[in-house]
Amino acid sequence: MATKKASGRGKFYRMSLITILLITCIPGLIIGVSLYVFITEKIEYELRQIHQDRLAETIQSVDDQFSYLELTLAHWAHDPVFGDALKRLDFINGSRQIFDLYKTLIVVEGTHPLIQQVELVLLEPQGYLFNTEQYVRLQADDIKQYDDLLKEKRPLHWTLSESSMTVAHSIPGGLARPFGLLRATLNESRTKQLLGGLDPYGNGTVFLMDERGAFLRHGGHQKVSGLEAALRDKVLAQASTRGSFALEWNGETYSVSFGEMKRLGSSWIFVSAASMTAITQPVAEVTRIITIISAAGLTVALFLSWFASQWLYRPIERLKRLFGTDAGHPTDAKDEFEWIGHQWERVTNESLNLHNRLKQQLPRLREGFILQLVQGHLSALSEMDLRDRMQSYGLSMGDRTICAMVVQLTGFSKLEGRFSHGDQGLVSFAAANMMEELATAKFKQVQIVHFHDLWIGLLVLLPPPEGSNRKQLFDLAHEMVDAVQNILRINVTISISPESRSIRDGYELFEEAKRAIGYRELGAKSQIIDVAQLEAFESEIRIDYPLAIEKQLLHAMRSGEREQVDRLIEAFMAELSEQGKEVSVRQNVLHLIGRIHHTILEAGVDPYRVFGMADLYEEVAALGEPDELLAWMKKDVVEPYLRYFRNRDETRFKHMVEQTVDLVHGHYETDISLDQCADKLGTTSYTLSKAFRQVAGKNFIDYLTDVRLDEAKKLLRDTDIKVNDIAQQVGYHSSYFHRIFKKREGVSPTKFRDISRQ
Numbered sequence: 001m002a003t004k005k006a007s008g009r010g011k012f013y014r015m016s017l018i019t020i021l022l023i024t025c026i027p028g029l030i031i032g033v034s035l036y037v038f039i040t041e042k043i044e045y046e047l048r049q050i051h052q053d054r055l056a057e058t059i060q061s062v063d064d065q066f067s068y069l070e071l072t073l074a075h076w077a078h079d080p081v082f083g084d085a086l087k088r089l090d091f092i093n094g095s096r097q098i099f100d101l102y103k104t105l106i107v108v109e110g111t112h113p114l115i116q117q118v119e120l121v122l123l124e125p126q127g128y129l130f131n132t133e134q135y136v137r138l139q140a141d142d143i144k145q146y147d148d149l150l151k152e153k154r155p156l157h158w159t160l161s162e163s164s165m166t167v168a169h170s171i172p173g174g175l176a177r178p179f180g181l182l183r184a185t186l187n188e189s190r191t192k193q194l195l196g197g198l199d200p201y202g203n204g205t206v207f208l209m210d211e212r213g214a215f216l217r218h219g220g221h222q223k224v225s226g227l228e229a230a231l232r233d234k235v236l237a238q239a240s241t242r243g244s245f246a247l248e249w250n251g252e253t254y255s256v257s258f259g260e261m262k263r264l265g266s267s268w269i270f271v272s273a274a275s276m277t278a279i280t281q282p283v284a285e286v287t288r289i290i291t292i293i294s295a296a297g298l299t300v301a302l303f304l305s306w307f308a309s310q311w312l313y314r315p316i317e318r319l320k321r322l323f324g325t326d327a328g329h330p331t332d333a334k335d336e337f338e339w340i341g342h343q344w345e346r347v348t349n350e351s352l353n354l355h356n357r358l359k360q361q362l363p364r365l366r367e368g369f370i371l372q373l374v375q376g377h378l379s380a381l382s383e384m385d386l387r388d389r390m391q392s393y394g395l396s397m398g399d400r401t402i403c404a405m406v407v408q409l410t411g412f413s414k415l416e417g418r419f420s421h422g423d424q425g426l427v428s429f430a431a432a433n434m435m436e437e438l439a440t441a442k443f444k445q446v447q448i449v450h451f452h453d454l455w456i457g458l459l460v461l462l463p464p465p466e467g468s469n470r471k472q473l474f475d476l477a478h479e480m481v482d483a484v485q486n487i488l489r490i491n492v493t494i495s496i497s498p499e500s501r502s503i504r505d506g507y508e509l510f511e512e513a514k515r516a517i518g519y520r521e522l523g524a525k526s527q528i529i530d531v532a533q534l535e536a537f538e539s540e541i542r543i544d545y546p547l548a549i550e551k552q553l554l555h556a557m558r559s560g561e562r563e564q565v566d567r568l569i570e571a572f573m574a575e576l577s578e579q580g581k582e583v584s585v586r587q588n589v590l591h592l593i594g595r596i597h598h599t600i601l602e603a604g605v606d607p608y609r610v611f612g613m614a615d616l617y618e619e620v621a622a623l624g625e626p627d628e629l630l631a632w633m634k635k636d637v638v639e640p641y642l643r644y645f646r647n648r649d650e651t652r653f654k655h656m657v658e659q660t661v662d663l664v665h666g667h668y669e670t671d672i673s674l675d676q677c678a679d680k681l682g683t684t685s686y687t688l689s690k691a692f693r694q695v696a697g698k699n700f701i702d703y704l705t706d707v708r709l710d711e712a713k714k715l716l717r718d719t720d721i722k723v724n725d726i727a728q729q730v731g732y733h734s735s736y737f738h739r740i741f742k743k744r745e746g747v748s749p750t751k752f753r754d755i756s757r758q
Contacts, residue, residue: 024301078173116187124179404509518583653691
């Protein structure tokens, strides 16, 4: 056994090891190479794209800052403070006006973060330069320079130098002839910081130039570097005004982006160059990480391949042991999987067979669950547990409500010829099938409950909202009544309970519906009762108990008069039937049974001896029709009662008559009577007379006469005693003795003696 196992494992072990190595290592190598080749290129492309996007955002931000600065100066140039009133400024006596002008310049300086200093240049009536600290008179050269700017017929002027950037707006703004300038000098450090955003990696260069290639601003060096000069030439050689390219410089590759920034009256070209090494530096890190991870993964894959091959055969061995318990082990290791496949197919078929059998039994299981529910056997379960079990049986509660319908089939005893006694279950089954077919046509989720013995239940799950399906329930009830009456020719009574959202209320709903059946009209063929309207039915109940008939009936039963008992029980049931409601009839019958039990107990007898294990009260609850109750009363109540007491009286009467016979034989010569014997035996003369006639076949007087005459005949035959003395010895007067003797024997006593002695 061990040899076979080692041999099989060795072959499978080698194959599995090779397969696992191929599966784990080759894909890992492919993935690693693919990551290195394709992902690295993709990352570089994405990083360049990110760089371009960030650069475009930065350029837009720079352009927006400059545009906002231009707009700010234009706004202040149109301010009335810088209007024509400045032409009439009194530099000697207008200190208040000059002071206000200083404050306005201070305010203008704070309106934009790039502004370092704001100056006001007035060319009329005299040339003056105002700033926030002082004002000075302009020299002729300065006046000419500013006047040339005003002659350019454009309101905004940018001036860029190696050390500063200024922007000026002619005043006053609008269509009036300008006579001065509002000039803002930009903060050098903030401007460099703003333009430095175009070189986010800090190892390239950024500069501005005009459309002729003159450097306006560059990387902050004193001189233009060779890289910046090469970039300028390359950009000016481009056909487009915006774009990007790569530039090799001193063994380093630079990613270059350039574009045009339109300013009023002029165009600037910005150029940004960033080292590709800085841009793709994360790629190098990723490459190293990928290489390390790939190597580690390959090492781990080799180890796991070896380890997995050691353990791979264990599930196979367990499967062999599992399937081999009742199907035998394979004889050849190479056929193990084929053998396992056959065994798996066998187990699958068995599982399918079990599943099909369970599916076939599911309706019965569901019916059994609902039957336990409506009988109150599941009261210990919570609402959630009941919902889960219903879900497993194919009934989804959700936000539905439940309603109970209880059906009673009546009038079965009148169907003689169509059905025989004992076919109640068959009739119930047929009616339940018809009702189930009708119910499922109206509602998706309905469960029939077979109570048998002409009782049927339906548990209906109604869709929301609550109360909206009440009419459909009653329509269904009418359809069920018509179908059962037309096909089975039997009466139908249906009670419909209120709705409930709790499954735990199922037992109470069915009990209420069952109780409501008792309020049906006895004379009606079929009825539909709404449990919600039960109070109206209860108010119509009239219970009149026939007490006089009951007394006569009990007396007749005690007397053992069967015909009289049958007549009185029929009269009793006839009077009950006139009350109309089944519940009143049943209650009165239960009361009569209680009175019969009391009569039995008064006679010193346990009712168990009369009726055995029969539960009369439960049997009454199962009967509905008056004729059924009458037949049951005669067969199961009256007959056992009369039979028991008749049998008991025969034994008691026999003993009583024997004692009476002894008394007669011992005292026949006295004036003995029936009353005297009854007194001695502790009974009534009526009972003793009845017992004597029943046991002896003759009444007491006839028997006493026979005893006396038999003794007289013996004395007449065997003795010579005078006839008159014999008469006295047997308890008669002489005259009566002669008369009764001749009447019985046909001859006189003397003649009898003569004949007997011949």
